Amino acid sequence: MGTVETLAPEAGQPKSLLARFTGVFYAxxxxxxxxxxxxxFLAPLVTMTVLSIALTESMLARIGMARMIRQTLEQSGQxxxxxxxxxxxxxxxxxQIGGIIAHVAGVLGVPIFILLVxxxxxxxxxxxxxxxxxxxTSLAVASYANLISALGIVMGMAMIFLSDPEHFNAQVPVPTNAAYFLDPRDVSKVLFAVAKSFDIFTFWLMILLGIGYSEATGRKVKVLTMFLCFFGIWMVIFLGRVCIALLS
Known part of the structure; x- marks a missing residue:
């Protein structure tokens, strides 16, 4: 009696690039x-670098560095x-100086950030x-976790082209934290720094990093533990911002 053999899909076959890009958000x-x-890590790294360049160039073309410098000086009271x-x-x-810095940051900002993370x-x-x-593996986890920033960039692009350039705030271009709804001239610098620090995408990134690095350890380290490690880094940055605001 003859038998028919069926070949099962290859075990451990990696997901497609598209599945990884979308899966970071929902699974x-x-x-x-x-x-x-x-x-x-190359695909997400290149993708986010291209988006970063697009956002920077759009901001410089539509808003203009001179206007952003003027707004910063007015908001700071100087x-x-x-x-x-x-x-x-x-x-x-x-x-002049800000334009150069913006171009460099647009190209190198994402790679440097990923390397640090x-x-x-x-x-x-x-x-x-x-x-x-x-x-x-660490580069891959950091690069894919950072894909959530793509949503912020898309929101930023929309704000750049749909809002009045005179009212665009480069410090908080998108409504992902409470500082977006505050006027720096009407509130204390400390309050503004605190409001700016509690950003939705920042905490989303830390959660994804917690999940990613927990998986990288074979789940030997819990997600919450890894999240708290990155939260500790965030706390140091947060306290630094508050101290600078107090001293300025």
Whole structure:
């Protein structure tokens, strides 16, 4: 009696790039498990770098660095201490330097951020918890977790082209934290710094990093533990912002 053999799908076959890109948003645990088994970081890194460049160039073209410098000076209260000539000189200098910084940040900002997050992730998983996570895996986790920033960039692009350039606030361009709804001239610098720090995408990123690095350790380290590690970094940055606001 003859038998018919059926071939099962290859075990452990990695998800497609599209499945990984979308899975980070709706099934992060399963997706990061797949990413850890077959890590790659180039596609999400390039994608976010291109989006960062697009956002920067759109902001410079539509809003203009000179306008953003003027708004910053007005919001900080420094404009009131300057004559019209001094104000214009400050705007011209700031626009020239700021334009260069913006172009460089648009290109290098994402790669540098990913490298820093990956290095911190390795420090936590390997040095603190004794795991053996490879740097490539750490880069992959950081790169895919950062894809949630794409939503913020899309929102930012919409705000740039749909809102009045005169009322665009480059410090908080999208309504993802309470600072968006505050006028820096009407509230204390400390309150503004606190409101700006509690950002939806920042906490979403930390949650994804917690999930991703927990998977990278084979779930030997819990998601909450990894989240709290990154939350500790956030707390240091948060306290630094508050101290700067108090001293300024």
């Amino acid at each position: 992060p645990g399963e997706t990061f498990n797949d990413i850890v088994r077959s890590p790659d 404009a009131e201490k300057m004559s019209a000539e001094q104000m214009q000189q400050a705007i011209d200098r700031g626009a 990956a290095a911190v992730g390795l420090l936590f998983t390997n040095a603190f918890f004794g795991a053996e996570v490879r740097f490539k």
